[in-house]
Every structure is written in C-alpha cells, then in structure tokens.
Amino acid sequence: MQARKFTMVTPNKLDLSLAHLRQCPDSSIKDMVFSLEKRGQLNPIIVTGDEKHMTLVDGFKRQQAAMVIGINKLSVQILPLTGVNMKAYIYLLNRNEGFSFIEECLLINELVEKDGLTQTDVSVILERHKSWVSRRLDIYRNLNSQIIEDIRVGLLPSGSGRSLARLPQCNQGDFSAAIQRDDLKGNEIRQLVNLWHKTDNPESKRFVVENSKRALELSQMDSIEKINPQIPLSARAWYKSVCNLKTSALILKQKSMKGFGSMNLEAETILYQALEKTDKECREAISCAYVTLQKEIKIHEA
DSSP: OOOHHHHEOOOOSSOOOOOOOOOOHHHHHHHHHHHHHHHOSSSSSSEEETTEEEEEEEHHHHHHHHHHOOOEEEEEOOOOOTTTTHHHHHHHHHTTOOOOOOHHHHHHHHHHHHHHHOHHHHHHHTTHHHHHHHHHHHHHHOOOOOHHHHHTTTTSSSTTHHHHTTOOOHHHHHHHHHHHHHTOOOHHHHHHHHHHOOOOHHHHHHHHTTTTTHHHHHHHHHHHHHSSSSSSSHHHHHHHHHHEEEEHHHHHHHHHHHOOOOOOHHHHHHOOOHHHHHHHHHHHHHHHHHHHHHHHHHHOOO
C-alpha cells in the first residue's frame, strides 16, 4: 500500500479510538520514554485520515510516551485506510514483533462481533489460516471480561488465556487471584488447570486454587512415586527424561500425521532446519544414554 504523505502532528490531537486494541502497560511506556529521550523518534507513527483528523493505527506507545515527555510534534505517515482495514493493519504492522496473543483474540472478536465479518473474512484480511482465527475466537469467548482485562494490563501472563479459557467462567476469577498471589508462570498455570480438571472432588478443586504452589509440588512428587521402585533414586531423573522423550516423540508423530496446511517457503525452511537440529540432538542423546547404561551394566556384572 502506498503512503499518501508524511507530515507532523501534535500528539494530543490524534484520534485514539483504536487504542483499546493494543496493550500499553506502564513498563512499556517507561521504556519508550527512555528511548525517545535518548534517541528521539526513529520511525514515524502510522495514521489514517487527513491533516484535519488523523486516527492512530500504529505507534500508541510512542504517542503516550510523547505526552509524558511533552514532545510537541511527532512524525507521521498517512496511509489511505478505511473501515476494518484500519484494524487489520494494527495487526499486520506488528505481527512479527510485539503483538500479544490476547491482542490477537481481542482484535478477531471485534472484527467478528462489532464489524460483522465472517471468520473467513477475518482470515483473509489478517493473512492467516481460518483455524488460527477460529481458535482465538473460541478462547476469547470462553474468557470472562475481567480475565481479559487482567491480561491486557499485565496482571496475568500474556499467554495464560489459553489455559484459563479451559475453565468455567465462574472459576476463572479464583484462578486469577491465585496466579497473582503466587506469581505463577505460564507452564505452572497450565499444570494447575490440568490438576483442577483431573479431580471431581470439590474440596480437591478448592485446594488446587487456594494452595496452588503446594498442589504443584505434590503433583511432582506423585509423578516420581509412580516410577518403578526398583529403579534407584540416582537413575530416576534419567528414566523420567527417557519417558518424556518418548512422550514428545509420540506427540510429534500425531501432529505430523495431521499435516500443517499451506505455508510459504520461508516457513518450510525454518521447520526443516528445526527438525534436522532436533534429529541430531536426539540421536546424540540416545547414543550417549545407551553408552552410559552399558557401562553401568558391565560394572554390576563384574
């Protein structure tokens, strides 16, 4: 798309009607303030409209940081965007850096619910597969509004929406409180949701939420106790790594059988290189494991 022109604008004169589609936590604004003070504005912000009325499309952090510092003028690039294309460009301009999962969900929901697009329409304008759109829309619809806001403002990890969407909405608030109380990370949140689903006992479910750290610790102990007691403690970590590798191999096999759908040459190259590297590391790891085990066997036979 060709830009109409470059010009300058006063930060507080911009229309910020699309700002709700972007996350701008205080920490990111502080970082941008530091950058503007040290280096100045390196790239123009993106707007649409004309010199009388400009709607901000990209550069929300720079706009807020400029207001904090008191910068009078910002360089802008005007693009001829209208309607849903304005919202689509918020994603397209940022998809390779800094567009979070919850922002994707929020944008897709708005395009479908407020702008009346079909999921196929959304997949076209965002240049993504329809399944990518469908998954994010389902997750957004399964999250209650407070959880979405907590993620947007940084109270919850940005990727926690995937796990929390698996819970009934009436239970999501309690999990949010537990996550913030115990400073749980993404992997811990996923494990905690799994534990909650594994039990039908209301008391056990309450324990998982109210004592999340302890529940996770007990879960780890249970998994260790399930290992054959004939295996010595010194070899259990080794044995668990072998079992985890087997599980990962089975999952990879299942996902590979499903296929990927269409992708460009760059994506194919990245996946192929990752597979080659993993194949090499796995072969070396298994070879080393066999050598170690054979040495142990010889020692005990001697």
